[in-house]
Amino acid sequence: MNSDDWDARYREAAEGRATVWSLEPNEWVVEALAELTPGVAVDLAAGEGRNALWLASRGWRVTAVDFAGVGLAAGAARAEQLGVVVSWQKADATTWAAAEPVDLVLIAYLQLPRAELARVISNAASALAPGGILALIAHDRANTVGGPKDPDVLTTVAELTEAAHALEIVDCRQRERVTSNGTALDTVLIARSPG
């Protein structure tokens, strides 16, 4: 999907006074990141910013990046309601470059063909400060519950491990996620910048 398609999806939800994604942060994001010391974070492909807002509420200085401006606008409105500060940046994740070294790059369900996702991961790795963390969650290629069906925008442990080869892999595995439609399968990655 291109940015117009994503914007249309976010606009349709906003017109119905709804959101495309949940208001709550992703459960693995909370599980994996709650113990980190807050610093500078980027939520890449942030959508309506559910994870960016959660990070900001925990003291992170967060930039939420997405190429869909309508999704970001929904996030900005919610940030105002919640009284939290997030910087909202409209940009393409495949060409995005950080303005400063980043302690945490979060990528949640960015659905890109595998070569493009590998490029995004490599860019994200370059953006990290020494010791900085890349956290990524995506639909696993073996998933059968929800999510995109095109195998090229799904991923595997082997592909993420290879894409993050410049980093120290802390954790990379399949993870089950219970939904109202059944148990979905994600791939999760935590990797640390050396130094």
Ligand SMILES: C[S@@+](CC[C@H](N)C(=O)[O-])C[C@H]1O[C@@H](n2cnc3c(N)ncnc32)[C@H](O)[C@@H]1O
């Ligand atoms: C499935 S949504 C996930 C949103 C958010 N991370 C979350 O978990 O709620 C995927 C998001 O990726 C964004 N996206 C897809 N391709 C992108 C690209 N090349 N650059 C920036 N954003 C992109 C879409 O606009 C959409 O908001």
